[in-house]
Amino acid sequence: MNIEIMTLFPEMVMNGVNTSITGRAIKNGLLSVNATNIRDFSLSKHGQVDDYPYGGGAGMVMQPEPIDRCYQSIRERLGYDENGYKDGKRLPCIYMSPQGRTFTQSVAKELANKEDIVILCGHYEGVDQRILDMIVTDEISIGDYVLTGGELAAMVITDAVSRLVPGVLNNDDSAVYESFHSGLLEYPQYTRPAEYKGVKVPEVILSGDHKKVEEWRYIESLKRTKEKRPDLLKNREENDNAWEGSIKY
Ligand code: ADE
Numbered sequence: 275m276n277i278e279i280m281t282l283f284p285e286m287v288m289n290g291v292n293t294s295i296t297g298r299a300i301k302n303g304l305l306s307v308n309a310t311n312i313r314d315f316s317l318s319k320h321g322q323v324d325d326y327p328y329g330g331g332a333g334m335v336m337q338p339e340p341i342d343r344c345y346q347s348i349r350e351r352l353g354y355d356e357n358g359y360k361d362g363k364r365l366p367c368i369y370m371s372p373q374g375r376t377f378t379q380s381v382a383k384e385l386a387n388k389e390d391i392v393i394l395c396g397h398y399e400g401v402d403q404r405i406l407d408m409i410v411t412d413e414i415s416i417g418d419y420v421l422t423g424g425e426l427a428a429m430v431i432t433d434a435v436s437r438l439v440p441g442v443l444n445n446d447d448s449a450v451y452e453s454f455h456s457g458l459l460e461y462p463q464y465t466r467p468a469e470y471k472g473v474k475v476p477e478v479i480l481s482g483d484h485k486k487v488e489e490w491r492y493i494e495s496l497k498r499t500k501e502k503r504p505d506l507l508k509n510r511e512e513n514d515n516a517w518e519g520s521i522k523y
Contacts, residue, residue: 275304275386275388275389275435275436276305276306276307276391277305277308277393277432277435278307278310278348278390278391278392279307279308279310279392279393279425279428279432280341280344280345280392280393280394281309281310281311281312281423281424282311282313282323282423283423284309284310284311285309287307287309287395287425287428288307288309290429291432295437295442296433296436296442299436299439299441299442302441304439304440304442305436305439305442307432307436308348310344310347310348311344312336312340312341314344315340315341315344316339317339317340322337323336323337323340324337324397324398325337327400331399332399333398333400334398335400335401336396336400336401336402337402338401338402338404341394341402341405341409342405345392345394345409349365352390354390358409358411364411365390365411366385366388366390366391366411366412367393367409367410367411368385368391368392368393368394368410368411368414369396369401369412369413369414369424370394370395370396370414370415370416370424370427371396371413371414371415371424372419372421373413373415374412374413374414374415375412375415376414376417377414377415377427377430377431377434381414382431382434382435383438385431386435386439391435393428393432394410394424395423395424395425396423396424397423397424414427416430416431456495456510457499457506457510458495458499458506458510459502459506460495460498461490461491461494461495461498462494464476476490478490
């Protein structure tokens with residue numbers, strides 16, 4: 275999977291994604307992430323990328339031309355035609371914005387199936403609407419709050435999507451059973467020592483009985499979800515749960 279990020283702060287994005295699990299996936303060739311500096315595509319002498327808003331108002335607006343030129347160079351490099359198609363598939367171009375649809379695990383799954391994704395990070399007070407209308411296929415928000423730019427949001431998307439790419443996580447099971455995957459929150463985890471400051475690890479997970487451990491975990495997941503996020507129980511996909519039918523609750 276290949277993620278292309280159009281930004282005015284490529285170091286910020288690359289420093290983030292080159293760290294930890296995404297960094298390892300990039301080194302191992304399972305994932306490729308490129309951050310391209312929109313400023314490099316400015317035609318002005320001083321690398322200008324923004325200007326005052328027509329009609330007045332506070333702040334600056336990102337101009338269409340540098341973004342367009344940046345996008346076209348990425349599109350061409352990836353082998354998509356002038357309309358943004360390759361092998362009948364449209365190149366996804368996501369604009370990070372609080373106005374977009376909310377990012378969830380199911381959106382992450384949807385994006386993890388794409389070969390390439392382009393992400394546009396806005397800054398200042400916004401982006402000229404014409405370029406958004408021309409190139410953007412999807413607008414995504416990471417939550418109901420306003421960031422100073424789209425970079426952190428693009429990093430969130432890159433992180434959540436890349437851990438779904440086969441091989442990125444060491445243990446494929448962790449992608450299947452972790453929070454939200456079966457629509458439930460994760461069960462409590464424990465490690466050594468078996469007793470800490472007088473508090474013992476639940477007996478069942480020391481038992482070595484795998485079936486019992488899995489049952490306990492499933493019930494704990496259900497309890498947690500009911501307590502902390504009852505809304506998730508309503509929306510849960512029933513079909514990808516291996517325990518369905520085997521346990522009464
Ligand atoms: N840019 C600014 N705020 C944002 C948000 N909440 N989600 C995505 N992109 C943004």
